[in-house]
Amino acid sequence: MSKQTQQDVRGKRVLITGASGTIGRSLGARLVAAGAQVVGLDLRPTGDELFPVVECDVTDDASVTAAVADAVARLGGRLDVLVNNAGVGGPAPAELAPSEEVRRQLDINLLGTWRVTAACVDALVASRGRVVMVTSRMAVLQLPLAAAYGASKRAMVAYADALRHELGTHVGVTCVYPSAVRSPIHDSTAAAGLSLEGMSTYEPLEGVVDAIVRAAFSTRVLRDVTTTRKGAIEFFIARHLPALSDRIVQRTLASRARAGAFDAAELAAGVVRRHRELA
Known part of the structure; x- marks a missing residue:
């Protein structure tokens, strides 16, 4: 991004959730190197991040309230950018009744985002700041056998839309929409034998971090940001030609x-049974 289209990152105060994970850690390190003040939230800080990380359980109201207050205080009482990056995945076929795994993903990915954002609203309004939602390509292009993740990310976008209507006069x-980045988030799905290898291609972490930085610091507030050229095409097809995207996914699954x-x-x-019966 050119200097003409990006705000000066130096001195900006940034809060990142899921800060000890693959994307959060890399994003925080990038912003610190650029001169931003960064504090993270994470359920299990590792202690070797390049910025302070406050322990926080985003599924717990009291934990979120206390952790956000601590983080904003560490940032000098101001907050310019909130990056909602915390998220989990896991196996969750749509044909099966909602399990504890489904509830876990919805609570962390959707309600965790909601809790943290609500706790940050006053500080963001005061600074006329930004909220960046790290959603997923699956928010618009659902893949099979992972219904909870896609549903939570699509709901996260709906929450962002409502937030935009309510705060848009003061907060961007x-x-x-990343695709898949190699990280432990995929481990439980692979362990269940439901790896989406062959249905989803991994993309470079660097490009995802670039996209988040662009979303956070563009001079003009951007509504939707994809992370690769392929992702932009998939996003367009899913939004405007959903029947085509359905056929592509269904054929690949079969x-x-x-x-x-x-x-x-x-x-x-x-x-497996249904597709074998069709063979």
């Missing part, structure tokens, strides 16, 4: 199911 709200990709996955037994 931007959604960023091919993988018939090839045995999910044979060891108990949670995918229904998908």
